[in-house]
Every structure is written in structure tokens, then in C-alpha cells.
Amino acid sequence: MMENSKELSLAKRSFTKEKLRNNFAFLGLLLVLILFEIATKGKLLGQRNLMNIFNNFFGIALCAMMYSFVMALGELDLSVGAIVGFSAAMAAFSSEISIFLILPTALFTGLAVGFLNGFATAYLRVESFIGTLAVSFIFRGLTTYFLNGSVGIPIAMRIFDKNEIKIAALAAVLIISCLLYESCAFGKHCRAVGASHEAARQSGVNVERTRLLAFTMVGAVCGLVGFFTLVRACTASSKTGNSFEFDVLLAVLFGGMPLSGGWPVKYRAAMIGSLAMAVLKSGMSLMGIDGLTQQIVQGVILIAVVVISFDRRNAGVIK
Amino acid sequence: MGENDTCLFRAEKICKSFGAVHALSDFDITIRAGEIRGLVGENGSGKSTFSSIVAGIQNCDSGKMYLEGKEYVPSGTMDAVNRGVSMVVQEQGTISRISVAANIFFGKETMFSRYGVLNVGKMNAEAAKALHAIGVDTIQSDRMIDQLTFEDRKLVELARALYTSPKIWIIDETTTALTVAGRELLYKLMQRVKDGGGAILFISHDIDEIMDKCDSLTVLRDGILTANLEKKEFQADKIRQLMIGRELSGHYYREDTEEALNPEVVLEARDVSAGVLSDISLQLHRGEILGVGGLSDCGMHTLGKVLFGLVKPEEGSVLTAGGEKVRSSSWAVDHGLGYVSKNRDQESMMMICSIKDNICLPSLKNIASRGLISGKKQRALADTWSKKMEVKANSIDTFCNTLSGGNKQKVVLAKWMGKGSDILILDCPTRGIDVGTKAAIYQLIEKLKNEGKSILLISEELQELIGMSDRIILLKDGRVSGEFLRKEELTEAKLIQKMI
Numbered sequence: 171m172m173e174n175s176k177e178l179s180l181a182k183r184s185f186t187k188e189k190l191r192n193n194f195a196f197l198g199l200l201l202v203l204i205l206f207e208i209a210t211k212g213k214l215l216g217q218r219n220l221m222n223i224f225n226n227f228f229g230i231a232l233c234a235m236m237y238s239f240v241m242a243l244g245e246l247d248l249s250v251g252a253i254v255g256f257s258a259a260m261a262a263f264s265s266e267i268s269i270f271l272i273l274p275t276a277l278f279t280g281l282a283v284g285f286l287n288g289f290a291t292a293y294l295r296v297e298s299f300i301g302t303l304a305v306s307f308i309f310r311g312l313t314t315y316f317l318n319g320s321v322g323i324p325i326a327m328r329i330f331d332k333n334e335i336k337i338a339a340l341a342a343v344l345i346i347s348c349l350l351y352e353s354c355a356f357g358k359h360c361r362a363v364g365a366s367h368e369a370a371r372q373s374g375v376n377v378e379r380t381r382l383l384a385f386t387m388v389g390a391v392c393g394l395v396g397f398f399t400l401v402r403a404c405t406a407s408s409k410t411g412n413s414f415e416f417d418v419l420l421a422v423l424f425g426g427m428p429l430s431g432g433w434p435v436k437y438r439a440a441m442i443g444s445l446a447m448a449v450l451k452s453g454m455s456l457m458g459i460d461g462l463t464q465q466i467v468q469g470v471i472l473i474a475v476v477v478i479s480f481d482r483r484n485a486g487v488i489k
Numbered sequence: 490m491g492e493n494d495t496c497l498f499r500a501e502k503i504c505k506s507f508g509a510v511h512a513l514s515d516f517d518i519t520i521r522a523g524e525i526r527g528l529v530g531e532n533g534s535g536k537s538t539f540s541s542i543v544a545g546i547q548n549c550d551s552g553k554m555y556l557e558g559k560e561y562v563p564s565g566t567m568d569a570v571n572r573g574v575s576m577v578v579q580e581q582g583t584i585s586r587i588s589v590a591a592n593i594f595f596g597k598e599t600m601f602s603r604y605g606v607l608n609v610g611k612m613n614a615e616a617a618k619a620l621h622a623i624g625v626d627t628i629q630s631d632r633m634i635d636q637l638t639f640e641d642r643k644l645v646e647l648a649r650a651l652y653t654s655p656k657i658w659i660i661d662e663t664t665t666a667l668t669v670a671g672r673e674l675l676y677k678l679m680q681r682v683k684d685g686g687g688a689i690l691f692i693s694h695d696i697d698e699i700m701d702k703c704d705s706l707t708v709l710r711d712g713i714l715t716a717n718l719e720k721k722e723f724q725a726d727k728i729r730q731l732m733i734g735r736e737l738s739g740h741y742y743r744e745d746t747e748e749a750l751n752p753e754v755v756l757e758a759r760d761v762s763a764g765v766l767s768d769i770s771l772q773l774h775r776g777e778i779l780g781v782g783g784l785s786d787c788g789m790h791t792l793g794k795v796l797f798g799l800v801k802p803e804e805g806s807v808l809t810a811g812g813e814k815v816r817s818s819s820w821a822v823d824h825g826l827g828y829v830s831k832n833r834d835q836e837s838m839m840m841i842c843s844i845k846d847n848i849c850l851p852s853l854k855n856i857a858s859r860g861l862i863s864g865k866k867q868r869a870l871a872d873t874w875s876k877k878m879e880v881k882a883n884s885i886d887t888f889c890n891t892l893s894g895g896n897k898q899k900v901v902l903a904k905w906m907g908k909g910s911d912i913l914i915l916d917c918p919t920r921g922i923d924v925g926t927k928a929a930i931y932q933l934i935e936k937l938k939n940e941g942k943s944i945l946l947i948s949e950e951l952q953e954l955i956g957m958s959d960r961i962i963l964l965k966d967g968r969v970s971g972e973f974l975r976k977e978e979l980t981e982a983k984l985i986q987k988m989i
């Protein structure tokens with residue numbers, strides 16, 4: 171009898187712990203929300219700022235949703251900011267030929283750079299964080315070189331910077347990526363490769379193609395983000411997409427995705443994390459915190475999140 | 490000699506549960522100095538749990554242990570080793586990406602460091618000595634562990650365990666991971682520890698081996714002590730019955746003999762050379778069980794990988810029924826091949842992952858309708874096959890790293906049964922599986938054969954090869970050295986002749 175109740179309480183405790191860990195992201199989001207809502211005296215969730223939050227959320231979430239696949243593989247992509255910048259620049263150039271080329275160029279450029287990332291990681295076997303860092307340098311350099319300052323597009327293109335269009339784009343990417351991740355072989359293959367690439371290979375998963383596809387998809391969606399960034403500002407500059415890679419990385423980690431990849435990578439983490447990041451960013455600007463301090467805060471959060479979310483199960487007992 | 494004064498180790502009322510699972514309940518055992526004590530039981534009966542408690546890998550919930558009369562509560566593996574208890578684990582126990590020497594002295598590096606600087610040369614030399622002491626001279630101590638074969642890595646673990654001259658040496662399911670020569674070596678080392686006044690706790694599923702090597706035997710069932718037997722009481726049937734709690738019904742291996750081969754060839758290797766393999770040609774027919782045997786380093790494990798497209802042959806080619814070349818493992822799976830590796834933990838199974846996801850992985854495309862996979866279908870598939878394979882777990886959502894060794898193997902087999910592949914390449918499929926389930930697996934293989942599926946059975950157990958195969962091919966140093974058809978008069982001795 172005694173033993174039974176002890177056991178029950180033990181099971182209960184580990185259950186709550188598990189729950190806490192799983193909902194860590196929710197709690198974090200709530201904390202960020204409350205903190206800034208108080209600090210900004212209610213302005214955070216005011217009508218005007220909600221728009222601001224949505225705009226922040228839009229870019230990060232678009233990318234983070236596709237980033238789930240890369241995280242599931244246990245890989246990183248540090249080039250997403252550079253891809254956004256480069257595809258915006260290419261799209262801006264293409265507008266000189268025809269404005270109808272802007273969207274296809276942005277998408278195609280992003281896709282091509284993503285393909286490059288994937289090829290380097292999957293077939294040349296370069297560690298993804300090294301490979302994508304290198305790609306990031308290359309394309310940042312190229313962007314600066316080609317742009318030589320900044321290039322504008324016709325102001326009329328602003329019509330694409332409408333909420334209806336953005337929401338439609340977000341919904342489309344959400345549906346596609348969520349289905350792919352949760353209900354298609356591809357998403358499961360990504361997680362299997364992250365869990366054990368050898369076991370995945372021996373179960374018939376084409377490991378290389380899976381990696382290639384995941385990086386290519388992130389590239390393509392970055393092209394889309396590049397397009398929306400371009401039509402919002404109507405110019406592409408070498409600053410476009412700056413530090414975007416950290417926003418996205420921080421978002422998915424904040425959402426609770428483990429760096430080790432595999433089955434614990436949950437799709438909803440992308441959404442929760444993006445929302446938290448959007449609130450964080452807009453809250454900090456509302457409070458008048460300058461860019462430099464914002465960077466410091468983000469860096470600290472990055473480390474804290476990685477420490478807290480480290481999956482101890484991986485380091486569990488070896489029998 | 491009285492019984493009491495030779496008692497080296499005693500455990501009383503050891504309990505250990507994981508959530509709702511009682512891995513051990515009130516388990517008692519007394520181990521005398523100078524004996525080899527066998528520990529047997531079905532998969533998941535708590536053998537590894539008990540031995541890992543003794544070795545300080547995990548703590549028990551309650552109970553007491555005594556070593557040489559004093560209370561023994563190891564605070565960790567290092568503490569256990571220092572007090573004279575070392576263990577060779579069932580799973581792969583070496584650490585990747587470091588050298589052989591670093592593995593042997595893992596946790597003991599301070600022995601070789603001065604002012605915080607590690608003297609690698611000295612450590613390598615000492616490791617070479619440790620390997621030499623157990624009679625292994627073929628492994629260089631400065632090599633990276635990953636370059637060694639699966640079997641050689643196990644030898645490194647033996648060297649590590651014996652370096653400290655343990656009083657109690659625990660050997661958990663290690664024989665099946667060794668080569669034939671490695672086994673002989675292990676038996677010799679066991680004898681040495683025994684002669685030195687130490688004791689051995691020996692875990693195995695091979696009843697013949699247990700009866701041959703052990704002085705006494707403890708049988709576990711579902712975490713409960715069922716019997717203690719002395720050598721004179723050993724009887725194979727009795728031990729089996731005590732283990733599984735019922736009589737083993739039906740036959741063990743196949744009973745039919747001499748059958749004509751179906752002329753249709755489903756998988757063929759033509760003049761394949763890869764690694765140690767040179768110039769191998771073989772044909773697998775429809776509905777045939779083709780056994781492949783030999784000494785462990787003869788290349789039979791590589792052969793399985795070549796046939797499945799995991800290792801590209803340097804010369805020659807592997808063809809399927811349509812004359813198409815096997816290009817890669819994913820191509821192979823799409824064309825009806827399945828493969829079970831000997832190295833389960835690293836290659837066949839995702840550990841931090843549920844039973845369900847492991848079983849469903851190769852079948853995802855089959856259960857998808859219009860590209861979408863429903864959770865219900867996944868559960869149904871996983872449920873069916875984990876039940877059929879009698880996987881012992883709370884539910885199909887249980888993570889595989891918490892399963893016992895044999896149950897992991899069952900999950901791996903279930904994965905391919907669920908896929909329903911036409912050609913199965915099974916490398917030591919019954920490794921670590923208990924006698925009861927083994928019989929079930931043999932029956933399953935026979936059923937698959939009768940359904941017209943073809944099986945390539947790679948095995949180190951000659952009994953298994955003789956008992957199950959329609960045809961046996963023996964390899965020696967990477968070449969085919971003999972071929973036998975299923976006949977009643979086929980004996981192990983005949984096979985061994987061709988192997989060495």
C-alpha cells in the first residue's frame with residue numbers, strides 16, 4: 171500500500187516534470203508577453219503595436235516553419251539571412267526587366283542557394299553549420315558587390331505589402347509545411363535521419379536526398395521572405411536580412427526544438443517560438459532599447475534556452 | 490570448505506521499478522568465490538537491470554548488497570571498478586571518436602597525466618600491455634575505435650574490464666557479439682579470473698553454453714527469482730521451462746528435409762569484390778532460405794551489406810530478379826529488400842524514438858494514401874507487429890532506449906515483417922533473443938519461406954544454419970569455401986572443416 175502510493179507520487183512527479191519541459195516554450199511566451207505588457211504599460215498589445223508584432227512574426231514564422239525540417243535533421247542553417255538579402259537584391263535587379271519577374275526571381279534565387287547548402291551538406295559532407303556559414307559569407311559579399319549601395323523597385327509594388335496577401339502566404343506555407351512535417355513520409359524521414367542517419371539509411375530512407383530537399387525548401391521560403399521584405403521597403407540594400415538567421419534560430423530554439431534533432435523536434439515549436447521572438451523584438455523596440463542592447467539580450471537568451479532545453483534523455487543511462 | 494566462508498557477493502531483496510514496470514522484485518543472489526554463476530531469463534526479465542545495479546550504472550530502489558562481507562553501495566561505475574566489480578555491457582560499450590587506449594582508460598586518465606598534461610604515449614603503451622595481457626595483439630592501441638570492427642570493439646571492452654583485475658566480473662550477453670576466436674578467448678579469460686579466486690556473473694541466452702561453462706545457475710522470470718541450480722542439476726529442458734514458465738511446445742527448427750529449389754533467382758551477386766570479399770558469386774532463389782556462415786571476419790557481414798546496397802562493390806554487381814542493379818539501400822527497400830544488421834544499436838534502430846516510429850519507418854510509403862499518413866494506420870501497423878513479435882513494453886509509444894536488449898531486436902524484426910519485404914537479409918537475427926521467442930522467430934521465418942519469400946540468413950550459430958537453411962554457403966577469408974544442401978546427415982563438424 172505504502173509502496174504503491176510512493177510509486178504513484180514518483181510517477182506523478184516525473185509526469186509534471188515532463189509536462190513542464192514540454193510546455194516550457196508556452197511558459198516562456200507567456201512570460202515574455204506579461205513582462206513587456208507591464209513594462210510598456212499596455213502598449214505592447216495595443217492596436218498599433220499588434221501590426222508591428224505581426225510584421226515581425228510574419229518573416230520569422232515563414233522561415234521557421236521550413237526550418238523545422240533542418241532542425242529535425244539535427245542540422246543548422248546559418249545562411250537564411252544572407253539568402254533573404256541576396257534574393258531581394260536579385261529580385262530588385264530583375265524588376266528593371268519586368269516587374270512580373272520580381273517574385274519568380276526571388277523564389278528561384280532562394281531555392282538555388284538553398285540547393286547549394288543542401289548539396290554541400292548532403293553530398294560533399296560539409297558540417298552544415300560550417301557550410302552554411304561559408305555560403306552566408308559568400309552571398310553577403312556578392313549582395314554588397316552587386317548592389318553597390320541599394321537598388322529600388324517601382325513604388326507601385328507596395329500593393330503586395332497587404333495584410334490579406336501576407337496572411338494568405340503564411341497560411342499556404344503553414345498548411346504545406348505542417349502537412350509535410352506531420353503527415354508525410356518526408357517529415358518523418360527528416361526526423362529519422364536526425365535520430366540516427368545510419369538506421370534511417372538501413373530502413374530505406376534516402377538520407378542524402380532528404381537533406382538536400384530540406385535545405386532547398388528553407389532556401390525557397392527565404393526567397394519568399396526576401397520578396398516580402400523587398401516590396402515593403404521598395405529597395406534592396408546590403409542590410410536586407412541582416413541578423414535574420416539569429417532571429418530564426420532563436421525562435422526555433424525558444425520554441426523548444428533541441429539542437430540534436432530527431433523525434434523530439436515538434437512542429438508547433440516553430441509557431442510558438444516565432445511568436446515569442448516577434449513579441450520580444452517589438453517589446454524591446456517599444457521600450458526604446460537600442461539595437462546593440464537588443465543583440466546582447468538575444469545572445470543571453472540564446473545561451474539560456476540551449477542550456478534549459480538540453481535533452482537529458484540523450485545523455486541517459488547506457489546499459 | 491563451508492558454503493559461507495567462500496561467499497564473495499550477496500544481494501538481498503533487490504527491487505527496481507521503472508514507472509509501472511517492476512524490473513526486479515525482491516531478488517536475492519549469493520555468488521561464491523571461484524565460481525562462474527550463470528544468470529538466465531527471458532527477454533526483459535531483469536538480467537541487465539540487476540547487473541547494471543551491481544556495476545554501479547544505476548541504483549536500486551531498495552535492497553542491500555554485500556561484497557566480501559561488507560556492505561556494498563557503489564556510487565558509480567568508477568567506484569564499482571575500484572572496489573573490484575567490472576562489467577562488459579550487452580550493448581556496445583565503447584565510446585566513439587576516441588582511440589582504443591582512451592577507451593580502455595576512460596575515466597582513469599589521471600593515471601597518465603602530469604601537471605594536467607596527458608602523456609598519450611604512456612597511455613598507448615599501457616593499453617597495448619592491457620590488450621596483450623588478454624592475448625589480443627592484433628589491435629593497435631593508438632587507433633581510433635571507429636576503425637575497428639564490431640567484434641574487435643568488444644575485445645577492447647574485455648581489456649578494459651580486466652585491466653583492474655576484478656573480483657567480480659559481469660559479462661552481459663557478450664558471446665554473441667564476439668567472433669568464434671573471441672569466444673574462446675573469453676572462456677579462457679573467465680577461467681583465469683575464476684582460478685584467481687574471483688567470480689563471474691555470466692549472462693547468456695545460449696543454454697548449451699551456460700550448461701557447459703557455468704558452475705551454478707540463477708533463473709529469473711519477470712524480475713522474480715525462480716530457481717537456483719547447481720551444476721549437477723543442469724538439464725536443458727528444465728532450464729528452458731524454468732525460464733519461460735511453460736513447456737516449450739512444438740519444434741524448434743524446421744522439420745522438413747530435402748526439397749527441390751525453385752529455379753527462379755530473385756537476388757544474385759556476380760563476381761563481387763568489396764573489402765575482404767573477393768570474387769563472390771551467389772544466387773538466392775524464390776522461397777529459399779540460404780544460410781551464410783563462416784568465421785566472423787570472413788566477410789559474411791560485409792556480404793549482407795553489399796547485397797543490400799549499403800556497401801558499393803569494388804568489382805562485380807548485385808542484381809535483382811529483373812536483372813536490375815541494386816543501387817542503394819533506399820532503392821533496395823523500394824524493390825522489396827529488407828536488412829537487419831548485426832550492429833543493432835548503431836545501425837538498425839533509432840533509440841530516442843518510440844517503438845511505433847521504428848516499426849513504421851520503412852513502411853511509411855505503403856501506408857500513405859495520397860501521400861498522407863494517418864496516425865491511426867501507423868498505430869495499427871505498429872500494434873499488430875509488436876504484438877505478433879511479443880515485444881515486452883507498456884505501449885507502442887515506449888521509447889526504445891528503455892527496452893531490454895532482446896526486445897529491441899524484436900522491434901527491428903517487426904519493422905521488416907510490417908513492411909512485408911520479399912527478400913530479407915538477416916544478419917544474426919536471433920542475437921540476444923530468448924529461447925521461447927527464438928522458436929517463434931524460426932517458425933515465422935519458415936512461414937515466410939512458405940509464402941514464397943526468400944531469406945538470406947547470415948549467422949555464426951551453425952546449429953541455426955543447419956536447422957533452418959535450404960542451402961548453406963560457407964565463406965573463408967572472403968571467398969566461398971563450400972556449399973551444402975539441406976540433408977539430414979549434415980553436421981557441424983562438416984561445416985567447420987570448410988570454415989577453417
Ligand SMILES: Nc1ncnc2c1ncn2[C@@H]1O[C@H](COP(=O)(O)OP(=O)(O)OP(=O)(O)O)[C@@H](O)[C@H]1O
Binds near residue numbers: 487531532539662892
Ligand atoms: N531505463 C528504463 N526505463 C524504463 N524501463 C526500463 C529501463 N530499463 C529497463 N527497463 C525495463 O525493465 C525490464 C527489464 O529489462 P532488462 O534490460 O533488465 O532485461 P534483460 O533481462 O536484460 O533482457 P534481455 O535478455 O532482452 O537483455 C524490461 O521490461 C525493460 O523494458
Ligand SMILES: [Mg+2]
Binds near residue numbers: 537895
Ligand atoms: Mg539485457
